[in-house]
Amino acid sequence: MHVLLVLAALYAVLPLVWLVTSATKSVGDFSTTGAFEFGQFSLGANLGALFTQENGVFLAWIRNSLLYAGLGAVLGSLICAACGYAIAKLDFPGRRALFAVTLTGVLVPTTALALPLYLLASQLEVVGTFWAVFIPLLTNPFGVYLARVYAEAAVPGEVLEAARTDGAGELRTFFTIALPMMRPGLVTIFLFQFVGIWNNFFLPLVMLTDPKLFPMSLGLYQWSTRVTQFPQYNPLVITGSLLAVLPLVVAFVLLHRQWRSGLAAGSVK
Amino acid sequence: MTVLTPERAASVPAPARPGATAQGRRGRGRAGLVLAAPFAILLTATVLVPIGYALYLSLFTDRLSGLGFSGPTQAFVALGNYVDVLTDSAFHASLGNVALFVLIHIPIMLGLALLLALLIDSAVVRLKRVWSLAVFLPYAVPTVITGLIWAYLYSPNSGLTALLPFDPLGKTGILPSIVNIATWQWVGYNMIIFYTALQAVPRDVLEAARADGAGGFRTAWSVKVPMIRPTMFVALVFTVIGSLQLFTEPLVLRGFTGSVTSTWSPSLYVYEAAFIANDYGRAAAASVLLALVSALLSALVMRLSARRSR
Numbered sequence: 001m002h003v004l005l006v007l008a009a010l011y012a013v014l015p016l017v018w019l020v021t022s023a024t025k026s027v028g029d030f031s032t033t034g035a036f037e038f039g040q041f042s043l044g045a046n047l048g049a050l051f052t053q054e055n056g057v058f059l060a061w062i063r064n065s066l067l068y069a070g071l072g073a074v075l076g077s078l079i080c081a082a083c084g085y086a087i088a089k090l091d092f093p094g095r096r097a098l099f100a101v102t103l104t105g106v107l108v109p110t111t112a113l114a115l116p117l118y119l120l121a122s123q124l125e126v127v128g129t130f131w132a133v134f135i136p137l138l139t140n141p142f143g144v145y146l147a148r149v150y151a152e153a154a155v156p157g158e159v160l161e162a163a164r165t166d167g168a169g170e171l172r173t174f175f176t177i178a179l180p181m182m183r184p185g186l187v188t189i190f191l192f193q194f195v196g197i198w199n200n201f202f203l204p205l206v207m208l209t210d211p212k213l214f215p216m217s218l219g220l221y222q223w224s225t226r227v228t229q230f231p232q233y234n235p236l237v238i239t240g241s242l243l244a245v246l247p248l249v250v251a252f253v254l255l256h257r258q259w260r261s262g263l264a265a266g267s268v269k
Numbered sequence: 270m271t272v273l274t275p276e277r278a279a280s281v282p283a284p285a286r287p288g289a290t291a292q293g294r295r296g297r298g299r300a301g302l303v304l305a306a307p308f309a310i311l312l313t314a315t316v317l318v319p320i321g322y323a324l325y326l327s328l329f330t331d332r333l334s335g336l337g338f339s340g341p342t343q344a345f346v347a348l349g350n351y352v353d354v355l356t357d358s359a360f361h362a363s364l365g366n367v368a369l370f371v372l373i374h375i376p377i378m379l380g381l382a383l384l385l386a387l388l389i390d391s392a393v394v395r396l397k398r399v400w401s402l403a404v405f406l407p408y409a410v411p412t413v414i415t416g417l418i419w420a421y422l423y424s425p426n427s428g429l430t431a432l433l434p435f436d437p438l439g440k441t442g443i444l445p446s447i448v449n450i451a452t453w454q455w456v457g458y459n460m461i462i463f464y465t466a467l468q469a470v471p472r473d474v475l476e477a478a479r480a481d482g483a484g485g486f487r488t489a490w491s492v493k494v495p496m497i498r499p500t501m502f503v504a505l506v507f508t509v510i511g512s513l514q515l516f517t518e519p520l521v522l523r524g525f526t527g528s529v530t531s532t533w534s535p536s537l538y539v540y541e542a543a544f545i546a547n548d549y550g551r552a553a554a555a556s557v558l559l560a561l562v563s564a565l566l567s568a569l570v571m572r573l574s575a576r577r578s579r
Contacts, residue, residue, distance in 0.1 A: 006383055008296070009403040012457060015418045016406065053359040083308035091294065092301025096307055105316045107506075107567050111536040112560040115543050115552050116319035119326065139311040164293065170300030199411040201517050202536075206544070210525040217413040224417055225524040238421070241414045256402055 003146035014035070016245070023242045027232055048238040053236055060212050061219040065198060068215055076138045076146075077186055080193075084147020085178055088238060089155060090170065101146070105141030111202055118206045132207040133215075137197045141190045150185030151178065191255060200247060216244040292547065303434050320560070326553035327351065349538050350554035359532040360555065367534050369444060370451075371512045378452045379459060379504060386463035386490045401464060405457035416521030419450045424525065438526035450518045454512075459504050466500040467493055506570045516540070 026042040050058050060066045086092060089101050113136075121132045155178045163173040179186075204218045211219060218238045327350050329343045354360050354399065385404060389397050407415065422429050423437040423446055430437060437446040470493055478488045494501075516536035523529040530539040535555065545551035 005385065005388055005400050008381070008456075009400055011453065012407050015453065016322055016351065016410070018422060021420055027345045028342045044490070061482065079307045079489065082304040086301040086304040088394065090297045090301030092298040092305065094307070096304060098312075101312065101317070102308075105312070105412060107510060108320070108515045110561055110564070111516055111539065112323070112556040113316065113319050114324035115539055115549075115556050116326070117315065119549060120319055120322055120542070138316040138510060141316075142306055149271075170296055171303065174304060194357070194409055195409065199413075201411070201413050201566075206540075212309060217411045220411050220417065224420075224521065228525065237417060241417055244414055245410050248411075249406060252406070252409045253402065256398070261401045 004131050005197060015076060016249075019238065019242050019245065023127075023235070023239045027237070028234055030086045042235075043222060043239070045115065046235040049238050049242075053210070057211055057214075057219065058216075058240060061214050061216045065215040065217075066243070067130075068137065068200075069197040072134060072137050073190045076140050076193045076197075077143060077189040079138065080140055080143035080189055081146045081151075081182055082174065083184055084146045085151040085155070085174060085182070087144070088148045089157070089178070090152035102141045102144050105139070106145060107248050108110050112254060114202050127207055128213075130213060133213075133221050136203060137200060140189070140193050140196070142192055146185060146189055147182070150182050154181045154185065169267045182260075187255075192253070195248060211244070221246065285359065306561075322332040322554050322558075323553045326549055327557050331548075332413075337346040346550065347514050351558070353406050354550055354554045354558060359530075360538055361372075362530075363532050363535045363538045366444065366483070367513060367515055369514060370448060370534075371406055371509065373445070374448045374451050374512060375505070375508055377448070378507065379501070381452070382409050382456050382459035382504075383463055383494070385460045385503070386454070386467055388433040390467040390493070391459075391485055391489070401461060405461055407454050407456075408458040412517040413521060415450055415454050416518045419446070419453070420522055420525045422520075438528060440520070440528050443522065443526065447515070447522065451512070451515075455508070459508070462500060462504055463497060466497040470496045482556065502570060502573070506567050509570060510563050512558065513566070 023046060024041050024042050024043040026045065041068070067253070083098075083102075087095055096218070111262065117136055118127065121127045126132045159177060160183075161248060163171075163177050168176075198215075199217065199222065201217045204213075204215055205221070208214060211222070220237055223233050224237045227237060277429045283315060328345060328347060330346045330350060331343060384420060389401055410418070419440075433442070435442040435444070435445075437449075438516070460476065474492060474496070475488060478492045483491065514536050515534040519529045519533045519537060520540075523533075524530075530537075531541045536559070539552050542548050546552075
């Protein structure tokens with residue numbers, strides 16, 4: 001039993017260990033030393049090369065990833081919370097229809113949407129801009145579904161009634177009373193939307209041509225297509241990958257209580 | 270368990286409270302519209318309109334008119350693009366690859382996730398948190414990076430290839446290689462979902478099973494697994510939808526081996542048709558077919574789940 005768990009943990013962690021050891025190797029050692037051995041320690045040199053390659057474009061990729069994922073997740077989870085709360089707690093025309101369409105939105109494969117999105121964006125002449133990637137990534141039907149579940153569970157009707165009796169407007173009630181009560185759920189939606197956008201690759205691949213607008217995953221992919229011809233790209237791709245993975249791993253380790261309870265509410269109801 | 274059952278999910282409207290005036294209700298309706306509007310607009314602009322546009326585009330094709338001086342014109346071809354896609358042997362091959370991928374990946378990945386969840390759930394195991402976190406970590410790795418890491422590990426100088434009876438980047442090895450990448454990424458995520466579901470199994474049910482003399486294995490198989498079946502069906506639906514979209518892993522591996530064709534999976538087929546062949550009509554038709562297959566399979570899984578949990 002324990003053996004199996006140890007094996008599973010090794011299977012999960014060893015490729016990440018490989019990423020760490022490889023990021024410290026020089027170009028030459030990379031092809032001559034074993035996968036999990038250390039070569040001559042060149043992490044500093046690799047990082048230097050990473051940040052100076054193509055006039056420091058990697059720094060722009062970090063900034064873009066943070067902007068797409070950070071801003072996208074903040075705005076996206078607010079929009080989800082508002083809509084989920086409205087569906088759960090406020091009776092408005094078309095609310096059932098909206099919820100039904102939202103559930104359909106959860107099931108539509110994103111790769112099937114990317115092409116029509118690209119063509120629409122090119123009609124509107126926004127292809128190749130920040131917005132062509134940012135706006136579609138804000139849409140998170142699963143987040144609305146989760147927000148509805150949280151609002152139903154965490155915001156008691158009596159509290160809303162009391163606020164109404166005190167003469168608070170509906171919008172004010174949402175922002176000052178309901179939103180703080182939904183906070184644990186919101187953190188979960190934020191976390192998953194952040195990961196979703198951070199990991200997203202298809203949409204930027206389709207929409208963007210200017211490397212200055214790339215998120216990290218797209219930039220590293222582009223570099224990786226050159227490694228067979230130019231081995232000097234190997235340390236760039238590997239060290240860059242390590243930097244792209246680290247913040248998420250750290251976030252998940254630090255916030256594990258948060259996402260565990262979030263998963264629970266999303267899947268076991 | 271309401272993720273995919275709209276009829277149960279739609280909440281019953283609250284009965285009119287004695288204090289609620291007609292004016293108050295109207296105010297609530299207005300506020301509801303205001304709060305729901307941003308998402309409703311996004312959903313329309315980035316999901317509904319694109320779906321409609323894809324349906325429309327799939328009925329047309331670009332034809333060069335006359336000598337080609339005036340640029341291409343759109344010609345209505347009805348279901349012609351669908352016929353093209355459905356009779357294209359490259360499309361058949363991509364469907365075949367994904368079907369094989371699903372048949373191998375899903376039982377291995379979900380089976381392993383369930384087994385690990387049951388092991389961690391059984392009270393004997395200490396360090397639960399450490400094990401589950403370790404197995405979960407690959408989920409935090411972006412798919413592109415996951416693909417890159419494994420592409421390097423599959424290459425001959427990593428030393429890993431010496432342990433395998435086949436070449437992971439060769440013609441026959443490429444499918445198991447892609448299965449392995451997807452399994453590595455998703456097994457921990459699903460394990461956590463199953464584990465959380467297992468923790469919701471009432472302890473007195475487990476006590477009763479023990480009192481009846483059921484051992485650990487028997488309890489797991491006959492008591493715990495049936496109780497988390499709805500969760501397993503949801504995980505199955507999401508895994509099926511995810512698998513049909515298979516794109517990033519084969520695309521990344523393409524940079525390292527010639528074994529992955531430009532139309533290896535249906536998503537790659539759409540990408541190739543749109544951005545390399547510039548045949549938007551055919552690409553749109555393939556997108557619509559992909560969405561249809563996803564919807565049909567999800568509906569099928571949901572039907573099965575509804576029947577089983579009754």
